[in-house]
Amino acid sequence: MVRILTREEVKKHKGATWVIIHNSVYDVSEFINEHPGGEEVLLERAGGEASEGFEDAGHTPDARSRLQKLKVGEISTTEHKDLEQKTEDWLAVTKDPNELDTEPENSYAVPIVIVVVALLACFYYYYF
Structure with a gap:
């Protein structure tokens, strides 16, 4: 069974570093020292929302699957925030169909x- 938490519970949680990413709660305590972006990035967002920072960093599919192993629960549906989640094709560049193709x-x-x-x-x- 999935553990349902409120944002206030995540904020007050003692003894571990929890972050919220796309309405799921992750315990990143054991991962802090291994995080390629440095521990301060995780500590700044501890107890709060980290979805936007997670997406802005452009995490790979491998990083996303590793994150799933750290999941401890989900935020109550009454407190859900709708944030765009990038998919595996987040690196793909798409052209606007209305944009004129000026370069062959x-x-x-x-x-x-x-x-x-x-x-x-x-x-x-x-000759000269």
């Missing part, structure tokens, strides 16, 4: 300009 994918303009400039430089060198 196979552009030969740059190599042609380089060749023309080189030929002109050779011509100038030999």
Whole structure:
């Protein structure tokens, strides 16, 4: 059974470092020293909301799966916050379909300009 907690309970929790990410509560106490971003990042958000910081850091799918092992409960549905959760394709860049494509994918303009400039430089060198 999933443990249901309030935000106030998470804030007051003693003896462990708990953070809230996407309405789930995680005990990051054992992970603080291993966190690649440094322990201060976790300690700043201890007892509170860390969803935005977690998403802004661009955590990998591996980091997200590791986080699931630290889950201790969920926030009561009456206190849920709706925050956008990034998926595994968070690195994918998508184009706006309404945006005009001003640059062709196979552009030969740059190599042609380089060749023309080189030929002109050779011509100038030999005849002047």
